[in-house]
Amino acid sequence: MKVTERLAALRALMQQNGLNAYIVPGTDPHASEYMAPHWMEMSWITGFLGETGTAVVTMERAFLWTDSRYYLQAEFELQGSTVELMRESDIDCPTIPQWLVANMQGTVGVNPEMYSVNAYQGLRSQLEDGGLCLKSIDLIRPIWTENRPDIPMNKLLPYDEKYAGETVENKMKRVRQALQEHRADAVVIAELDEIGWLLNVRGTDVDYTPCVIAYCVLEQNRCTLFIDNRKLDESGRAWLCSKGVEILGYEDVFAYLRNMEAKGVLFDGNRVNEALFEAVNPAIKRKVNATPSPVQVMMSIKNEVEIAGEREAMKVDAVALTRFFKWLEEEALKTPQTELTLAAKLREFRAMGKNFTDESFCTIAGWNANGAIVHYHAVPEECAKIEGNGVLLLDSGGQYLDGTTDITRTVWVGDPEAIDEHVKHDFTLVLKGHIALAQARFPKGTRGNQLDILAHQYMWQEGVTYGHGTGHGVGHYMGCHEGPANIRTDNNTNPMKEGNIFSDEPGIYRAGEYGIRTENLIVTVPAQNLSARTTGETYYEFETITLCFYDTRLMDRNMMTQGEIDWLNAYHKKVYDQVSPRLNKEEAAYLAEKCKAL
């Protein structure tokens, strides 16, 4: 079936259902960062295989909205499809609701499983303001019947309490208490990471994130997991049974919600899909839209066992990184290397580590100008060869049973005499911001948007900035990107809480030249050694848990304060002390050289 035939089939169904337009977004029912092929409806209907995009189909025309990263790919892949490209990064490009309001009348259809409640309601109010109606209807399922990939059918894996640090019973108890505070007695959970956290289960259904595909409804007196039977082996079933979790089929969730009796139902409007919301028994009048949900907040607060696990995973990760950088400096360039071979080698080193299960995201290895492309991912057809002198930006991470890592180092490859002053200047600006954020202290209640300027301040003095967030939350053997708090310039009302783990990753990107980013993970802990004359609130500080040296050859010492140099030297001492016992003699000597005091 070609795209034009698919479009024809869709239009036939649109006509039958009285729809004038149909939107197919590039999302899935679980608000996942990494989607299973089963849900790639936007790609199926348009032929465009990029990660980000939304299709709009009318009776006469079809469109794909995507951003500038994908313009070239979209132009190529849309050839012959009749689908027209809408360049959404261009200043004069209308949004989808704007275009629909300006060009259409009648009714627009969408599959409500693919929209969060809040996104759906936002879309509806924009369309209704413009005189259009929005209708919930899935028109892709009836036509995508041939060769549609299955929903991943990997096994549910019980997750040992020795890693999770809290029993399922206790987590359920805490969530139920939180429901009471919201005057609700049931919560609908669609996010795979929240289900994994609540039930101490993991899986391999999703790339890079150890999740299993399911829905969950927790009530005051029962807990039901909606999951395909084939995903449960004996151990999985026994685990759920031992926790009193009832099991129903994945799609049974809709019927269950229609019949559920409760006084109040809580859901996270940003993360629960509209189809679930629409299914909720209309007799239940109290629907609490809690963003973030109490489950997400609890999950983001790592307990002592989780943090101890993260510290251990960091040591294992550091051994792999040390070996990789030693290999890169001493061995790698004796044979041809590309961005991809480096990434593969790093994965090899990581895979030797205890408890390693996967990478936590697709490694970004950016050589010189490629490092300046923030969302760069090398592909075999056109990845850079590592040759001559230059700047290598390496952003990577591992999933270990006891923790998730995410680290960026920018290093010089080649003759250190050839290091450009601009590179040193930019590297040091980034480092100063990175250190300032790592050293922050702040009272309870402080939000990430208050802290962000610590990382930006030195480069902003020069009129230089970067186009990404400064820090994201990180899960515990779970998603590498996690809410609800973060460290960004944007307003975010969620304060940093004790036990939250964030990245600290400022950068500078010089188009056509190089990219620099320096990233550690930091955990929010009570501040130590406050003044005896403290005014008495609870203060937090960050403990840096990533354990890998920085390339001191790229630092301009004259730009650094003594306080920054002291921090750096203490950090390098900690790295050496904690990592060297796990290295052989040669590796330890290499690390000692890298960790030498500045």
Next chain:
Amino acid sequence: MKVTERLAALRALMQQNGLNAYIVPGTDPHASEYMAPHWMEMSWITGFLGETGTAVVTMERAFLWTDSRYYLQAEFELQGSTVELMRESDIDCPTIPQWLVANMQGTVGVNPEMYSVNAYQGLRSQLEDGGLCLKSIDLIRPIWTENRPDIPMNKLLPYDEKYAGETVENKMKRVRQALQEHRADAVVIAELDEIGWLLNVRGTDVDYTPCVIAYCVLEQNRCTLFIDNRKLDESGRAWLCSKGVEILGYEDVFAYLRNMEAKGVLFDGNRVNEALFEAVNPAIKRKVNATPSPVQVMMSIKNEVEIAGEREAMKVDAVALTRFFKWLEEEALKTPQTELTLAAKLREFRAMGKNFTDESFCTIAGWNANGAIVHYHAVPEECAKIEGNGVLLLDSGGQYLDGTTDITRTVWVGDPEAIDEHVKHDFTLVLKGHIALAQARFPKGTRGNQLDILAHQYMWQEGVTYGHGTGHGVGHYMGCHEGPANIRTDNNTNPMKEGNIFSDEPGIYRAGEYGIRTENLIVTVPAQNLSARTTGETYYEFETITLCFYDTRLMDRNMMTQGEIDWLNAYHKKVYDQVSPRLNKEEAAYLAEKCKAL
């Protein structure tokens, strides 16, 4: 009429109108910071004369909610009134809606003139959630007939374009364009500062803020000012007439709104009162609640003439401050002085300045422990004598025809040998934050809550903070506190805009010992001398416009970086260069000594 008689009269009216409770807030119809006695309904019904409080009257009981600053005063003033004190700073004190929901049934009445639209709607939804009804009705006017002070009847004063820097015609044109962007063709303005800005008029109806009491409605083809006839002399009437402003009586605004024809009406839900909103012609379906209103945003962006005027006012203010501090150091203590006599003397010096019309707020002079009380205002019965050694916190400001000033200096009085190390430490922590904020650079779109930590960062490292905002907006010959942007830890979505003026005023308060605060005004200007390798956005920085030395004897030089010392020396040089030409020889010599490089 005693309070008990007033309460009885109110209850009789409540019964006639079927009300079970009546709320009397301590507000006025213009959301003013300083209220005219005419509107002090809360004080009239309770006998409590403090500035902050809300009365709730039921058929059986009466209550006053107020905060801990006023507990003692309230206990004293409520004696014999039957009004019970609700201590709203206490952790277990219910809010008024909570108390009403828990204790009452039926209908609660309020005067909608005393509530902003948003406050009223918030109250209503809380009451309705709890099964109560809210009714708009003014029951104080029918009973407060005897000795009620009039609304102030001072004259409207045309404000010269040579100070305002923009014609009324142009301001109206810009506001009308903004209305179109909001798809509205009329705006209701209840805030006295916005009316003053739009029509280039001032007045003396309000303490410290040169406003005239009125309402204004601007439409695409007309502009109407609702003002008592007695406030218009020939020049005022001629001014309004020349600008095409139609004049109606103050209370005619309600009838006008009822009959107004428009496609859409814009109002600032935080600043326009509910009575105006309720009066709007029900045929007008499109009511745009814009917070902040475009008028408020435009007013906060000072034009070049206004900023030049502020700079001039700062010089005049600096002359007064220099003379005051010289007098304080050399003359004052030869005779007995108190916090109040110092404040009076400072006003004398200011009043000698060109274009001075008033203070911009009631001077806070806090000697030693009194300086630690953030909202301290000395009263004749119990103000401190200035004796021995100690710390004086002096927060004051002037209204000049060409600008508004607001400055805090903390100085040592007495033997400098006696300065405590703790005082120097705290003073320097405050100064470092004050300088860091003054030196900030940031891209367009940055909000004050992102900048705030620059002022807090050094004291937060020690677990020390202050309980007030870091910076507020400041008007131009207008309110000393102005929105919509500010510099606080709280979320505020309004970014800093070019031409915004803010205070920069961190502090440290040691209960029972002393208070330290250091405050300058800063204006947001395009950043100068960015790096040649800027990534190209628009960047802003602050220009410090206050011109008064800091007490260098209170600084611990060892805590300061060379960058901070350089900033301080450059600032002191600027102060001397700009102020000394206006001083006599002795005064200039005094200032030179104070501005000596550190």
